[in-house]
Amino acid sequence: MLYKSRSKSKELRTLEFLSKRMNLSEKDKQHYLNLSKGYEGEVAFDSLTEKLQCDCLILNDLLLKVSNTTFQIDSLIIVSGKIYFFDVKNHEGDYYYDSDKFFKIPQFEIVNPLYQLSRSETLLRQLLLNLKFNLPIEASIVFINTSFTLYQSPLNKPIIYPTQINRYLNKLNTIPSKLNEKHKILAEKLVSLHMDESPFTQLPSYHxxxxxxxxxxxxxxxxxxxxxxxxxxxxxxxxxxxxxxxxxxxxxxxxxxxxxxxxxxxxxxxxxxxxxxxxxxxxxxxxxxxxxxxxxxxxxx
Ligand SMILES: [Zn+2]
Structure with missing residues (x-):
């Protein structure tokens, strides 16, 4: 069941409006494209998770803070025995993995999404402990774009490739789950802690x-x-x-x-x-x- 839906961030909406009405710098244009592509990918993933039939609570797009550190969760699914959380990437094209690093072919290094994932997972675990909820967390990166390829992809890393998403969600769907009041309280609590505005917003000045x-x-x-x-x-x-x-x-x-x-x-x-x-x-x-x-x-x- 969808518990919290996704909406465009203030940053993305502002850039959407501004891009029509003024000339954005190359840097702002790129930032706008990245945000908009990321959003499209997340919405595509939402359209798959919303088909889940199991007893679950789906919370899309959470911006949370623990010990003064802000972190974002693209999609979080609570079932009775576990919390699944997904970092959705809409990368397109050919990439390769080498010595713990990700590169876009030919040689452009990108931030390793596995590091980001493990950082968010640690922070989420800490937040759950603070809230006195002790559920195991399964965190994964979802590469949603069907035109994405990762050469030399590592085995045993929490990555779900485009060809695996449906199978992964089908499996999740068959896990026996019976939610109780405690799960609902957790969902409520997380939504109440969600911050609407990111402290990392990068907007051009405009008049x-x-x-x-x-x-x-x-x-x-x-x-x-x-x-x-x-x-x-x-x-x-x-x-x-x-x-x-x-x-x-x-x-x-x-x-x-x-x-x-x-x-x-x-x-x-x-x-x-x-x-x-x-x-x-x-x-x-x-x-x-x-x-x-x-x-x-x-x-x-
Ligand atoms: Zn028209």
């Missing part, structure tokens, strides 16, 4: 004036939006939605990027760019927010 204004297509992110009557239509992919929905989506994006900025008709009108009439913007704001103040000092909360 309202430097961001491109306009409504973007929900489907293909294009700025090429045609307003026709009550509809916003994407010139690139043909996706259509009502002006109200498109404006609300843009307002949410604005609030997300500028949480401290006051929402006024003028600023949202400028932000949406393609909606000629300020009255249309005012109508959406009136419908969805509360106006404070009057006339040109009015803003919405």
């Amino acid at each position: 309202y004036d430097q961001l491109r204004k306009g409504i973007t297509c929900f489907h293909c992110h294009s700025f090429s939006i045609l307003v026709k009557g009550r509809k916003c239509i994407c010139r690139d992919c043909g996706f259509a939605e009502t002006v109200d929905v498109a404006v609300m989506r843009s307002i949410r994006e604005f609030i997300f990027l500028f949480p401290d900025q006051k929402i006024t008709t003028n600023i949202i009108h400028e932000w949406c760019h393609v909606i000629d009439s300020k009255q249309k913007i005012r109508n959406v704001l009136d419908k969805n927010f509360t106006m404070v103040g009057e006339n040109r000092w009015a803003f919405y909360i």
Whole structure:
């Protein structure tokens, strides 16, 4: 049973919005690609674990802290006799393993995921001890991408390759498990300790004036939006939605990027760019927010 679902991190969402509206540096672009690829891999793994039929609790995406050290768990599954935890890697292409090191062919060394895994496992064990839960932990790295190959792969390391994932989960599914109240308390406790914001967030600085204004297509992110009557239509992919929905989506994006900025008709009108009439913007704001103040000092909360 899914107990905690995954959602995009604030960091990834911010980069997603910014990448449309400004030129990211090469470093930020790469970071955005890595985060987004990692997220895709995790979601792909979630779609497999959600099919588990055994009595289990699935907790996706936990950011925890023990003894002032932060660690992340991509996916954690509690069954009655054990805790399974998975570090999901969406690496693609050819890699090789040599003397405890991982390289992308031809010769680019990457952080050894086995070290990361063992660090997280130790920290999780410590946290469980602090919480007075004494369940064995089985930690594994899952290479989810079917285009991943590891040459000279080591035997007897906790690695699940793309060709083994289904078999591994089928086996897990057949392990007899009967959860009790204690397991539920553990899941509850872990979720309550989950931190929403990572201390390692790397975001570029940005300013309202430097961001491109306009409504973007929900489907293909294009700025090429045609307003026709009550509809916003994407010139690139043909996706259509009502002006109200498109404006609300843009307002949410604005609030997300500028949480401290006051929402006024003028600023949202400028932000949406393609909606000629300020009255249309005012109508959406009136419908969805509360106006404070009057006339040109009015803003919405
Ligand atoms: Zn489109």
